[in-house]
Amino acid sequence: MNPSRDGGISRRAFVKAAVAIGGTAALSACMGREQPTLPTGPDDPASLPDRQHAWNDSLRTDDHGNDVPPRHHVFAQFDYEGTPTPSAREAVESALRSVERAYPHSHEGLLLTVGYSPAYFDRFDADLPDSVDLLAPQALAPFEDPALDTADVGVHIASDYGSVVLGVEEALRGERDELNGVSVSAFPDSLSHTERRTGFIGEGLPAENQDVGGIPDSEPVPEDAPLYMGFESGFAKSQASEDSVTITDGPFAGGTTQQVSKIRLNLQQWYEQDDRFHRVATMFCPAHAEEGTVEGTGENLGDSNQMEAHGCPAHASDDADSGVVGHAQKSARAREDGEPLILRRDFDSTDDDQATVHFLSLQEQISDFVTTRSMMNGTDLAEEGAVGQRTNNGILQYMTVVRRGNYFVPPRAHRALPEPDPT
C-alpha cells in the first residue's frame, strides 16, 4: 500500500475510484479533483460521424502512431420493458444528443456507443437482416462457463476525464439535468438501468489501482504499465481498422458488432512465480523471450508486436511442441488478408474489488471474435504439444471469463431503440 504521494491519494487513483463507485457524490468529488476545462460539443450532433464506433480520429496517437484509448470507461447496461414506442425512441435520441452537445467528440470529451443485444431483438417478430451477424453469447472454450448477458442495451462511455464518464452516465439515468453548462435529458423510464462495469486503461492507472483481489500485496504492477499484466497492447498493427469492422451492406451499413467479456485476473503466479522470460514468452512469443525483443512494458516495439517479423504465428505449433506458446502469437493466427479481425477497446477494472478486464472488442461479425478467441484458446496446440490447456499456453493460466455479452452497434441513424428491419 503506497502512502499517497501528495499526502492524500493521487488524483488518478481518486478519479478511478469515483468512476468505480459512481453516483452523484462520486461525481461531485471527481469534478472537484479533475476540474476539467472543456469546450461544449457541437450544437448539431448530426455533424458527428455516422458510425458510432468512429472514435480513432478523435483519439490521441502516441509517438509510434498507436491510437491511445481514453483513460476512463463505463459500460452501462439497461433493460427495455415491452416493445419500443416512437416516443421512447425519441427520448433516447434526445438524451444521447444532449450529452453530445455537452462535450466535444474527443478523448478528452465524450466518446460513446449504444448497442443492442440478441435479447433486445428477440421481442420483435422480424429478424435482423443477414448483413448483421449477431450471435447469442456463448462459452468459447471447453474450460470456460461464463454467465451470459441478458441486458437489452449496452452503453459504452469513455473519456480521459472520469467526471465526464460519470456525468454522462448520471445524465442518461436521470440524475443530472445539466453537464458542462449544457442542459441534458435522460433515457425514458422504460429503460431501466441494470448493471454497470467500470474501468481504466493507461500508464499509471493499473499501478495506482493494484490494491485489489487477484494482485499480490507486493505491488508488482509496473508504474508505467497501461494494463495490469504489465505490457502494452493495442499496437496499431495488431488492431483491425474501423473500416474493416464496419458492416458494409444492408440497412445497417455503418454499424458494427460488439463483444464484451468480463474476465477475472489472478496475477499472483504471474508476478511472484513466473519470471520475465516466461511472461514475455507467454504474452508475446517464445522468440521474443529468447531474443530479448521486449523492453520494459514493450513500448520499444513501436506500432507492432512484431509477430510476423519473428515468424511467430507460423511456428506456433513447433513452439507448443517445445513447451510454450504466446498469447499474441496464437491470436495473430486469426487474420484475414493479413489484417486482424477485431478492434480491441478493452480496459482494466477493480469491479467487485477483484482485478478484472472488461475485454470489449468490435468486429464486423460476432463470428470474427469467435474465430479469434478460438485461435487464442490454442486447444489445437494443447492437444498435440507439451503445453497444457492453460499452462504455458499464452495467458490462459491467469484469466477466467465470468460473463460474456454480444451487442449490435447500429449506425448513428438507427442508434435509438432500433427495429430489426428499418425502412
Place this chain on the structure above:
Amino acid sequence: MRRRRFLAATGAALSLSTAGCLGLFETETATTRAPPLVEDRPDAVYVPSHIEGMEMAGTATSGRYTFALSYSFPHRFWLITGDRTRQVEIQDGQTVHLMLTAWDAETDTVIPSSSANVTLTKDGETVVSNKKLWSMLSQNMGVHFGDNVALDGDGTYEAEVSFGPVETRLAGALAGSLADRATPTFTMEFTQAQLDEVSYERLSDRQGERDAESPMGMMNEMMPSGQLPPAAQLPGTVRGEARSDDATGDGHFVVTTLAPPAGVDGEGTYLAVSARTPYNRYPLPFMSLAATLSRGGETVYSGDLTDTLHPELGYHYGAVVDAVESGDTLELAVEAPPQIARHEGYETAFVGMGPVSLTL
C-alpha cells in the same frame, strides 16, 4: 482498500486522509519449514531435504470424477517453461500448499492434466479468486494440482472448483468419458493448530541420495496414488524398457504393444510408451515425444506420440503403427521435457532429456 478510503473521504467532505488504513494491511507470516536446499543436487531424482504429510479437507464426486482436496505446509516448488526451470519461493502470507487430486471413479485412473480453477471464500468474502492450480509431481503426494495460497486465518472456507474437461486423449474404458467440466465444492475447516499437527520430517541422513520417498499411506487409503503398473503388469506385449541414465534425465520408458484401444483411431498395432519416474512409477505428463521405428535399417514409422489416458496403461504416449516385430529399433526423441511443476527432489530430473534407443 482505496475504495474504502475513497468512501471515507467523500463522507468527510473531501478532507482526504490516509489515516485509519494501516491496520488493514497486517499479514501473518507463513509457517515456513524450508531447510536449505541440498547442495550438489544430481540431475536426477533425489531424496529431498525434508518430507511433509498432508491433511485431507474433503472429497467430492461429480459424474465419473472424484476429487480430494488436501493441504500441507507451503513449500518451494519448481515451474518449467520449455527446458528452463525456475524455483518458486514461499511468499509472505502464504499459509498452506493447497492440493486437488482428481481421478476417474470407475477405473481409479488419476488425471494429471486439465484445468483446475479454485476460488476460496470465508464468511462470504473472497480469499483466493480463480486461481489455476499447477499440475504437479511430488514424491510422497503423487500427481496433483497444487499451489501455495494465503488463507485468512482459522475458520471455515468454501472451496469452489471448476475442473476439466480433460484435454488428454481418452482411451479404453475412459473413451468418451471425462468430457465435461465438473464444479465440485468443498467445505474446509482450517486451523493453524491443525496444520501444525501435520507431520514434518527432516531427511538429513539421506538427502541428496539418488532415491525417492515412497507415496504416503494416505495416497492408497483415501485416494489412488497415481502410480503406473510395474512394467511386467502393463497390458499387451511388453517390448522393451529404457532404464535410468544421464541421457534420459532419469526418466524410465517402457514400451508395450496391443490392439488399438477404444478411442484411438487407426488399424494396426498400438505402440504405447509409458514414461515414468524411477522408484515410484509416476507418469511424466506434458512431454513432446516423437518416435522413429526402424526395421532392418529402414524407417517404418516416424511421428509424434499422442498423450493418452487409459485405465490399464495410465497416462502414456502412443501411436498406431502398421506392425511391430521383434528386433525393431525404436528411437524416442524428447522435444519438450515434462512441463509439469515439481516438488523438491524432482526439479533437476526430467529436464535435459536426451534421445533413447531401444531394441524391441
